[in-house]
Amino acid sequence: MNGPIPVIIDTDIGVDDAYAVMLAFSSPVLKVLGVTTSYGNVSADDSTVNAIKILELLEKRCRVAKGEEGPLFGKRRRYSSSRGSFLHGKDGLGNKAYTLPSPLHVETHEDAVSYMAQLIRKSDTKVTLVALGPMTNIALLLLTYPELKNRIDGIAMMGGSAYGGNTLPAGEANIVADPEAAQIVLQSGVRIVMCGLECTEKAYFIKDDLEMFRLVGGSVGRFYYDMTQDYMNATEKLTGSRRAVIHDSVPVAWLINPSVIKAKPCYIEIDLSGQYTRACTVTDEFCIDRKPNAMMAFELDRDLFVRMHIEAFRRYR
Ligand code: RIB
């Protein structure tokens, strides 16, 4: 393709989403057309405020459109996960959101789904969706505007896992939040790269990495350093390892430099009825009798991943 890849980022912006957004906007390989928000780590309202604050910090002008407040089915309640606030802080940004100026305008004019449709229609080339939270907005887009499927080049998502969960024994957070939406996305026929936990748990930063970001990244690097401290503390409590696992940067890093992950074609379905395994991304790696419907990422080149972030922070200096 000539020119940068047009992308729309759909995010429940917490700490790792904020890294993904920073990485995407730093890269000449990507052109971010818009940011849409959802519930997940925090409520859709807080997610929208966080997205606007982060874009202001990065000095990037880009429209933010607020999306769904809860999953497709079941109670249409405002949703934010308790795992989200434990890891990402009550505000979603490591309890450091208050250190960023409050946005002057929080209202967004369109809802996320119609805004995505508008951006896809207007784009000269096919658009890639980057899914960093529950799949609700994207499932609604595919259901409401099926004619736009052939204008979507693919979906690069953080979600799922082949072997185990992080929120339920078999369920990863973004899928647990809305399993039906994830199933709609996976069955849509759109090209999918799924960055699941086997890959994204290798995408971690340690103290030295964060210090490097602070050193090279000016005020952006300093904010990200501060934002990541509580996230690391919480991760350490949960797992015993002092690491900041930055799941959501993986699909963005893949779009910028595909050699950062190793993926293989798989057939993936969501278990929607299991008593203990609801939301499990049941992954057939062998595809003897079935056609693959996604590329599942298993490996990550962590050194390259870290270097890409250092390079990104340098660009904000
Ligand atoms: O399981 C990791 C995912 O859950 C990431 O998208 C993170 O932001 C949280 O929402």
Ligand code: CA
């Ligand atoms: Ca996320």
